[in-house]
Each structure stands twice: as C-alpha cells, then as structure tokens.
Amino acid sequence: MSITKFAVAGATGRLGRHVVDVLAERGHQVVPMSRATGVDIITGEGLAEALTGVEVIIDVASWHASDQEAATEFFRTSARNLHEAGQKAGVARIAMASIIGVDKATAGFVAAKKVHEELLLSGPLPARILRAAQFHEFVGQLLDWQQGDVAYVPALPTQLVACRTVAETLVDLALDPEAPAPGRPIPEIAGPRKETMSEAAQLLGARRGIKVVGVDGSGMPDAEIAANGGFLPSPHAKLAGPSFQEWLDTQP
Structure with missing residues (x-):
C-alpha cells in the first residue's frame, strides 16, 4: 500500500478524531488541521504551511450551531479557502462528509450543508x-442540551451510524484513485437498522x-420531510x- 499524505480539516472534532485515527492506523501521514493545531481554515492562518506536500484533503470541519446563515457563511469561506490553498499546494482532491437527505433540505444546518456540497463540487x-x-x-447531544430528569426528543425516523464507521468509509473514498463515474449517485453510509x-x-x-x-x-427545520423518511438512506x-x-454497550 502506498503512503499518502493527508490533511484533515476539523481534525479535533467528533468525526475528525476518528478520521485521524483511521489514517494513522493505516500508515498514512496525517496533518491535523484545526485552530487547536494552529490552522484556521476560515482566516487562512497556517493553512498554506499545513498543506505543503499534502496529496488529499479530508474536510470534516463543521459549524458549532444550527443557525443556517452563520453555518452557510462558515462553509462558503472554508470551501473557498481549502480549494484556493489546496490548488496552490498541488493537492489532488478533497473528500468531505455530508448528510443523507441534504438535497431535500430547505432550512437550518442541513440546508447550509447542501450549499457546502455545491461549493466544494464547483x-x-x-x-x-x-x-x-x-x-x-x-x-447524547440531544440529551445534553436539555436540563433535568425529563428530555423531549423528536420521534423522527433515523438510521444512526457510528462515527468510526463513517470515518473508515470516508477514508476509503478519499483513497480511491478512480474518479466517481458521471451520473452515479453520491455514496451514503448509514447504520444497520431504522x-x-x-x-x-x-x-x-x-x-x-x-x-x-x-x-x-x-418546529424543527424540515420536520415534515424527516417524518416522511426524507433523511433515511437511499437504496444504494x-x-x-x-x-x-x-x-452503547461499548461506551463507558
């Protein structure tokens, strides 16, 4: 297996930590990019230096709140900066994590993620x-957001997946030397049960x-779409x- 040099945007985040672990376990070189490591993909601080010699960027950086406008601005800026700095550094490609059903979204964070996809693809x-x-x-986040002994959680259909599983699949996609065939659906990863x-x-x-x-x-963004299964995995x-x-049984 050839060794590839990766840069991971959002390396200290929930998904980013797993992506870094998977890459390191497979013997690749990893440049973790986050404000904690001195790289800011929004201001551009440290970005050019971090991308020196990098072949592939994995973008799992995320906005910390659900506000659509702020999240959209974050993704717009990060996509522009990663493309510009990546092109100057001779990076071969970018791989990013998105959300199932994003193409149906009309509001909130998921709608911002839809714009993120479009910007990275263009x-x-x-x-x-x-x-x-x-x-x-x-x-756990849903429970953390609510104080007290009772929590109110939407009874909306989902097919929850482990972060580690997503990281492994994303790394496989980023490593594949073959470009996706035109017209093929965007790949999806979901858990084993609805x-x-x-x-x-x-x-x-x-x-x-x-x-x-x-x-x-x-009251949630696109709740009706979610209730009708709009954010469940496709047949592919x-x-x-x-x-x-x-x-859950493996968690301390």
Whole structure:
C-alpha cells in the first residue's frame, strides 16, 4: 500500500478524531488541521504551511450551531479557502462528509450543508462526497442540551451510524484513485437498522437516569420531510454496524 499524505480539516472534532485515527492506523501521514493545531481554515492562518506536500484533503470541519446563515457563511469561506490553498499546494482532491437527505433540505444546518456540497463540487479541485446518517454520538447531544430528569426528543425516523464507521468509509473514498463515474449517485453510509431518534434516546436515557418523551418534532427545520423518511438512506446506501444498542454497550 502506498503512503499518502493527508490533511484533515476539523481534525479535533467528533468525526475528525476518528478520521485521524483511521489514517494513522493505516500508515498514512496525517496533518491535523484545526485552530487547536494552529490552522484556521476560515482566516487562512497556517493553512498554506499545513498543506505543503499534502496529496488529499479530508474536510470534516463543521459549524458549532444550527443557525443556517452563520453555518452557510462558515462553509462558503472554508470551501473557498481549502480549494484556493489546496490548488496552490498541488493537492489532488478533497473528500468531505455530508448528510443523507441534504438535497431535500430547505432550512437550518442541513440546508447550509447542501450549499457546502455545491461549493466544494464547483471548485477547482476534484471533490468527493460521502453522505452519512446522524451519528450515534448525536443522541447524547440531544440529551445534553436539555436540563433535568425529563428530555423531549423528536420521534423522527433515523438510521444512526457510528462515527468510526463513517470515518473508515470516508477514508476509503478519499483513497480511491478512480474518479466517481458521471451520473452515479453520491455514496451514503448509514447504520444497520431504522429506529426513531426518541427510541435511541430512551436507551441512553435509561443509563443516565433521564426519562425520554418522544415528541412530533414540529418546529424543527424540515420536520415534515424527516417524518416522511426524507433523511433515511437511499437504496444504494452502504449499511454498516454497530447498531446504536451495540455501540452503547461499548461506551463507558
């Protein structure tokens, strides 16, 4: 196996940590890019230096809140900077993680991610996209956002997937020397079973001593699209474990 030099944008984030681990375990050179490592993909600070000799960028940097306008501006700037600096550095391609159903989104963070896809695909460097289902770790976030012994979680259908599984699949995509065939659907990765977000939250809530009540999700961006299965994997998606319950059993 040839050794490739990667730069990972968002290397210290929830998914980025796993991407760095997978690359290192496979023997590749990894340049972690985040503000914590002195690289800011928004201001451009340290970016040119970080990309010296890099062959592939993996972009898993994300905005920290759900505000559509702020998230869109973040992705617009990061895409432009990664393309410009990457082209100057002689980078071969960019691979990014996106969200299943993003093409249907009309509001919120997922709509911002839709713009992110479009911007990365329209830049000078060849771009590859992997759309993923919501992460197992997201369930804990939903509970963390609510204080007290009762949490209200949307009973919306999902097919939760492990971050590690997404990282492995994204690295495979980034390493593939063959360009995706024109007209092929964007690859997707999801967990092995369909469930509702509230069902998964109830499993975690039982461990934390929190009662979880399923609600209809009204008021959330694109709740109706979600309720109708708009963010579930397509027939061509790769389905891979562990399931949420299996993953939960491995957590401390």
